[in-house]
Amino acid sequence: MHNYICETCGVQYESSVNEPAACTICNEERQYVSSKGQSWTTLEAMVESGIYKTEVSVEEENLYRVQTNPGFGIGQTAYLVKGNGYNVLWDCVTYIDEETIEAIQQLGGIDAIALSHPHYYSTQVEWAETFDATLYIHEDDKKWVTRTSDKIVFWSGDSLELSEGINLQRIGGHFKGGTIIEWVEGNNKQGVLLCGDIIRIVADREWVSFMYSYPNFIPLPSGTVERIAHRMEDLTYTRIYDAFNRVIKENAAEAVQRSAKRYVDALNGELFHT
Template identity: 65%
Template sequence: MNKFICNTCGVQTESAESAPEHCSICTEKRQYVSVKGQSWTTLEEMVQSAAYQNEITSEEQGLLSITTVPSFAIGQTAYLVQGENFNILWDCLTYLDAPTIEKIKALGGIDAIALSHPHYYSTQVEWAETFDAAIYIHEDDKQWVTRPSDRIIFWSGETLKVAEGFTLHRIGGHFKGAAILEWKNGDDGKGVLLTGDIVRVVADREWVSFMYSYPNFIPLPASTVERMAEQLDEIRFDRVYDAFHRIVLTDAGAAVQRSAKRYVDALNGVLFKT
């Protein structure tokens, strides 16, 4: 019996004697199946290959980024956020090995894992079992869980206070249950949002964007982006970290609002003529 991992998205399945024919995450229109075809690995195979390592980097006081080198699957960044006697892992990575475990335990371990959306579920149960942590996923994305666990807490509603200083907000968009993490004490108390790619920082770091599917270039409706912008306008934050280590360093709240307007104007045909 193996817990197979899709090589394209990095999400792990529950134990099975043979690999599934298809990855349910990748066959859905927001993701894709590799042009080389469906292929699988396991965490044990990845560790035994000695091809990967996780780099843990301090981003600011109380925030560390975790990335797998070389990049695997989607290649997202996870973040370890340190609160008052409470550490939360924002989004997750597929690769987990002994050096990573040792480093994170030295940093105080992980008390909770919170996920933005299904593309980053990866080996979340492996991480949760290793660090004795709960997993928080919005109930609207329950159908996408490929490895069930009693550690998963399916939360409901629009907000959830996970611990002092940490609040999850369901803002939808990319997925119905798509969530972001508000870290109230981040950026010297000015507030930080960790957004996965529910809110994606663009190339110049002064703007953000929103998409239904990034690899397939499917935009969100204007009305959805307007609603998301209204919800985000109610949160106090000065900085945004996205899933690919891009950061809006200052005045991120204003950047989100002007970006949402630009996006809507583009969809409505008033931003440009071409």
């Protein structure tokens, strides 16, 4: 019996004798099956290969980047937020080994794991059970969970306070349960958002974007983006980190509102004529 992992998205499945017939995460218009076909591995095989290393490094005070090299699956970055006696892992990466565990334990371990959306579920249950951490997933994305655990809490509504100054905010968009984390104490109490790619920082670091599917270039409706922008007005932040090491360090709230307007104007034919 093995907990097979899809090599394209990095998400782990329930224990089975045989490889799953297909990856439910990849066989959907927001993701894709590799042009080489569906392929599977296991965490044990990844460890035995000696290829991978998940590194934990300081991003800023009380915020640590958790990233696997070389990249695996989608290649996202997770983050560890050190709160006041309460550590939260934001999103997840697939590869975890004894070195990873030791590095995290030196920072005080993990009390909670919170996920932005299904593409980053990876080996979330391995992480939750290793660190005896509660795993928070919005109930609107419950159907995408590929490995169950009694560590999982399906939360509801638009916001959830994990600890003082650390809030989950469901803003939807990319997925119905699409969530970001509002770290009010971050950046000298000016506020930091960790967004996965529910909000994605673009090549020009003064702007962000919003998509239904990034690999397949499917945009969100203008009304959805307007709703997200309105929701963001209620949050406390001046800095944003996305899932791919892009950061807007200052005036991030203004960048989000400006970007939402540009996005909507483009969809409505008001930004340009071509």
